[in-house]
Amino acid sequence: MNIFEIYLEKIKNIIVKLSKENQIVIPDNLNSINVDIPPAQFKCDISTNVALVLSKINKQDPFELAQNLSKLIKNKDKNIDTINVAKPGFINIKFNNFFWNDFSKKVLNLKDEYGSNTKGKKLKYLIEFVSANPTGPLHVGHCRGAILGDVISNILIFNNHNVSKEYYVNDHGNQIMNFTKSVFFRIREIKYGEKFPTNNNELYPGDYIIDIAKDIISKKIKLEFDDFDKISNKLKKLAIEQSLLMIKSNLKNLGIFHDNFQSETKIIENKEVQLVIDLLKKKKFVYEGKIEAPISEDNKDWVERKQLLFKSTDFGDDKDRALQKSDNSWTYFASDVAYHNNKINRNFDILINILGADHAGYIKRITSVVEALSNEKNKLICKVSQLVKLIKDNKPFKMSKRKGDYITVEDLINQVGKDATRFIMLSRSSDVELDFDFDKVKEKSKENHLYYVQYCYARICSVFRKINKDINEDVENISYDFNYGEEEIKILNKISQWPKHVDIASKKLEPHRIPVYLYELASDFHSYWNMGRDDKKKRFIDEDNKIANDKLVFLKIISNTIKIGMQIVGVNTPTKM
RNA sequence: GCGCUCUUAGCUCAGCUGGAUAGAGCAUCGGUUUUCUAAACCGAGGGUCGAAGGUUCGAAUCCUUCAGAGCGCGCCA
Numbered sequence: 001m002n003i004f005e006i007y008l009e010k011i012k013n014i015i016v017k018l019s020k021e022n023q024i025v026i027p028d029n030l031n032s033i034n035v036d037i038p039p040a041q042f043k044c045d046i047s048t049n050v051a052l053v054l055s056k057i058n059k060q061d062p063f064e065l066a067q068n069l070s071k072l073i074k075n076k077d078k079n080i081d082t083i084n085v086a087k088p089g090f091i092n093i094k095f096n097n098f099f100w101n102d103f104s105k106k107v108l109n110l111k112d113e114y115g116s117n118t119k120g121k122k123l124k125y126l127i128e129f130v131s132a133n134p135t136g137p138l139h140v141g142h143c144r145g146a147i148l149g150d151v152i153s154n155i156l157i158f159n160n161h162n163v164s165k166e167y168y169v170n171d172h173g174n175q176i177m178n179f180t181k182s183v184f185f186r187i188r189e190i191k192y193g194e195k196f197p198t199n200n201n202e203l204y205p206g207d208y209i210i211d212i213a214k215d216i217i218s219k220k221i222k223l224e225f226d227d228f229d230k231i232s233n234k235l236k237k238l239a240i241e242q243s244l245l246m247i248k249s250n251l252k253n254l255g256i257f258h259d260n261f262q263s264e265t266k267i268i269e270n271k272e273v274q275l276v277i278d279l280l281k282k283k284k285f286v287y288e289g290k291i292e293a294p295i296s297e298d299n300k301d302w303v304e305r306k307q308l309l310f311k312s313t314d315f316g317d318d319k320d321r322a323l324q325k326s327d328n329s330w331t332y333f334a335s336d337v338a339y340h341n342n343k344i345n346r347n348f349d350i351l352i353n354i355l356g357a358d359h360a361g362y363i364k365r366i367t368s369v370v371e372a373l374s375n376e377k378n379k380l381i382c383k384v385s386q387l388v389k390l391i392k393d394n395k396p397f398k399m400s401k402r403k404g405d406y407i408t409v410e411d412l413i414n415q416v417g418k419d420a421t422r423f424i425m426l427s428r429s430s431d432v433e434l435d436f437d438f439d440k441v442k443e444k445s446k447e448n449h450l451y452y453v454q455y456c457y458a459r460i461c462s463v464f465r466k467i468n469k470d471i472n473e474d475v476e477n478i479s480y481d482f483n484y485g486e487e488e489i490k491i492l493n494k495i496s497q498w499p500k501h502v503d504i505a506s507k508k509l510e511p512h513r514i515p516v517y518l519y520e521l522a523s524d525f526h527s528y529w530n531m532g533r534d535d536k537k538k539r540f541i542d543e544d545n546k547i548a549n550d551k552l553v554f555l556k557i558i559s560n561t562i563k564i565g566m567q568i569v570g571v572n573t574p575t576k577m
Numbered sequence: 578g579c580g581c582u583c584u585u586a587g588c589u590c591a592g593c594u595g596g597a598u599a600g601a602g603c604a605u606c607g608g609u610u611u612u613c614u615a616a617a618c619c620g621a622g623g624g625u626c627g628a629a630g631g632u633u634c635g636a637a638u639c640c641u642u643c644a645g646a647g648c649g650c651g652c653c654a
Contacts, residue, residue: 031594032594032595034594034596036596038597039597039598039599040600041597041598042597047596047597049595049596052596052634052635055634056634062634086597087597088596088597088634088635089634090596090597092597133654135654170654172654173653173654174653174654175653175654176654293651294650294651295578295579295650301651302651303652305652307652317580318579318580318650319650322651322652323652324652325652326652327652329652331652331653331654332652332653332654333654336654356648357581357582357647357648357649358648358649359648359649359654360580360581360582360648360649361580361581361648361649361650362649363581364580364581384581384582384648386582386583386647386648387647387648427590427591428589428590428591429590429591431582431583432582432583432584432590433582433583433646433647433648435589435590437589440603443616447602447603448616449602451616452602452616452617454616455614455616455617456617458614458616459613459614459617460613461614462613462614463613463614465613466613467613504594507594508594512591513591516590516591516592516601519591519601519602520591520601523601523602526617526618527617527618527619529613529614529617529618530609530615530617530618530619531618532612532613533609533610533612533618534609534612536612539612539613540613541613545613547613576614577614577616
């Protein structure tokens, strides 16, 4: 029930027919023809640029062409009230009451599927997000990407795609060793009263390491904590297990659940790295060579040497990328190459990676690898979420790695709650930095968009409560002979735009469009609600505590649309506030 | 130095798969509650869409150059 799509189809059919009858010429590609939301001042429901697109190729005045086409569009269409041609050659269509009756009925019947694109091809997506190192709890920095990935998944699922959500666990490498060592020292601290070394800045000082140490001790596993090297592998497994539990609990509190946790170690143990590098060698994308020293400040200790490199410059990267370290172990990149090959072999149509802004420089090489391996150009799509600037007491709040000086997801949820966190993290495009103001987030006003939208839903629920109806029950057995006025149609019109916003959000992987739309819809509704003060006809319940059928359907489809949207965002719609 | 992202009202941002007179919120000023939720609503002022070129019938949107901000640029992960 996307009226923009329906009319686009109709218009395309008309011009294709005309071209077959040799009455007009049409371009091979009709993609630039659109049916869009007209600016408010034109007081119509949809508009199209067909005439403007066709005028040049037909050497005809667009205004005149538009007039001719509009006659054909209007012809026998029982939905159209008026059809006008505006200045350069836009065709503006206003629907009649019959249409809005029919529209409200259809939306009502679609229930929680309204806005979902059921026509498109069903694709298999793999979306990798969060993938934070399992060396500690999630902090605010991870939060935005986590929510972004989750809601992109929700949108794709809503549009009938198949989505697998994955977390890549970097349980291999130096960081993990440092982390394990930290746990080791904490265990010795607890067991033998040895002081945790403070002079080693490779170690993780955070208090959560103590918790992990305690948890491991409480398991009473037979393990001697005297020689780190002897037990490092066993302890590593235990420590990672604990920190993953912590991370999963953080994610759960954000309302996020992954389908799969893919271990880096497993990929290395399965020899998948060697396999993929052989494969790339065969394709001539891997060679032995030298790369230049990095430009960063302290590259004095840079030793130029021959090493195994991936030819990412073939795909437009600045330089080729190292696959092997000097001790012959694989680089992080190498195992990630194997991981992506693993993804490709699982036969997904599209791979999506959600990355933090600090990893944006990594995109080129990884998309290059995926292209080299799959021979498909846009197989892997990387979305970057920009930084979150924390603001407390009107001042930027800087997080540092020093102990206790960073805000975890847990802190965030305890202070502002899951829903507000989700809604605000999504309220801006992922391409721009986001100010996260602790004080404003907790405010319960228009400033806080979550409450503004929830309040709209709660207001509708209050009407249902008043007349002893259940908001979740279906509206049935109603004859549709409503006569909606201008104000109601304004909102119905807004609702008609919902599928279009979902569609763009889905195609461009831009979830912020959903909260932005919901805010606008809520605003229209609040506005309507307040009309009831001056105009009794605008109130939902009459003197006899009854509601008219048109008002009932009206409320039902508004609340329905809000609920669908809020479910995609992953927040609650309380019935009372 | 190179790469990615950003630059729209005093502030925070929508709008960008090219379209018509560029929209919200906050802040400022002025109003609304015998009424289904005032966590709300209505009104007013506020703009060279960073700058300059280009493509186009048409540019905030696409391209080029420049300026400013953020992030990144290791055999780290």
